[in-house]
Amino acid sequence: MTLLDDFLVRSALAGVGTALAAAPLGCFVVWRRMAYFGDATAHAAILGVALSLALGLPIALGVLVAALAMAGALTRLAHPTLGADATLAVLAYSALAIGLVAVSLTGGVRIDLEAYLFGDILAVSRGDLALIWGGAAVIAGLLAWRWQALLTATLDPDLARAAGVDPRREEAVLTLATAILVALSIKVVGALLIVSLLIIPAAAARPFARTPEGMATTAAGIGALAAIAGLGLSLEADTPTGPSIVAAAALAFAVSTVMRRRAG
Template identity: 65%
Template sequence: MLDDFLVRALLAGIGVALAAAPLGCFVVWRRMAYFGDATAHAAILGVALSLAFGTSVFVGALAVALVMALTVSTLSGRGYAMDTLLGVLAHSALAFGLVAVSFLQGVRLDLMSYLFGDILAVGKGDLAVIWSGVALVIGLMAWRWQGLLTATLNPDLAYASGIDPKREQMVLTLGLALVVAVAIKVVGALLIVALLIIPAASARALARSPESMAFGAAGIGAASAMGGLWASYHYDTPAGPSIVCVAAIIFAFSNLWARIGLTR
């Protein structure tokens, strides 16, 4: 079954959607979209470093994405405006990554596949890495769900309950770095944040509880992956952007449906 490239692509897309869904809910609740963008852009530098040193792209992207996320978390609240800090780090990391790629000698690199994804080229080894990362992210979110939720809704209540909001922020940072590392092959560094935010924002319009929003986001993300791959196969469009386009269409319809329901 895994010999069919479309089956591998479908499994990869669904896997990334399932990992991004619960994390995307916290990104939306905490208004961390630009934070995710900076982490995703840093992954290009990780790709360049991993190719230069002959290591796994997953390991390189994960390491640099984690360093970026930790740097932002450390510097925030120390006299730096968050939007300015994220803008500087995000675009600097992307620029350094693109420059570093230009210095690689004897390495054949399809840069577009890392910027916009190449889900149709996912191999069996890639699939194993993706689903291992997915399992880690889902396990991490399930383990820390209540603590993350309490710290997100009310940090003071979290402290009173014996929960350290800073520790939960680090858990979220680790999960975000993992999602970036597993998703870069599927949708690319420039579209990872879209897959995090759009399904969660779509589910938010219809959900009645945090848990229902997370499950709804997972379903919408999986549907977007399947719909995007179907469109890519039938209309010969790029797979990664097609997945995001389908997610955006679902977002528009879900919000329209919610508004119609409110007016009744």
């Protein structure tokens, strides 16, 4: 028997891997005020599940395709009169509703829909673990490669253009990274909670960080601790694991907010 045969070890590694992937990406989501963009991309995950079942594809592949399609639609279809926030809402909830209907119409396939909505980290397999850490490595590599350009484009798009950095290209990097994160984390926290794991650790880390790199590192630590604490809470109190992880992250955010107010 190896260490990875223990489902608790696999669950903890899956949670930590997802948190490490989400942390630096979540910092850019916070800095750019892209929370609803991430939410819309995550809602498309259920449509991706339906696509996978209909075509006999791996779930992660279907989710990745749907998330990329949603991100592309969000980039191209923002209506100037309707407003970006309204367009995001229309696309997000339409994708979620169509996905739920499509999954329910998939005949001959038994599926635990709740596991895809709220996660089922305790059922993570070795293959899932390899997918999560492999995806986390791809996200980390993308962000490390484009880190300075992403920061410049985030702080001042005009300055970025003057420096030879294309803000739209950097936005495409973030879009790709977000889609990969959605695909790899749906098994851990589910489509409805993915964005919480993106945003809450980054927001909790903000008061303690003096540099962007410091914020990303602190967010990674908070996210990893939240994953382990949420898993422990789930086992101790028999609560849903995905929501328990998010609740632990929310507690960290509450503590950081109190500490910030006392300090300033």
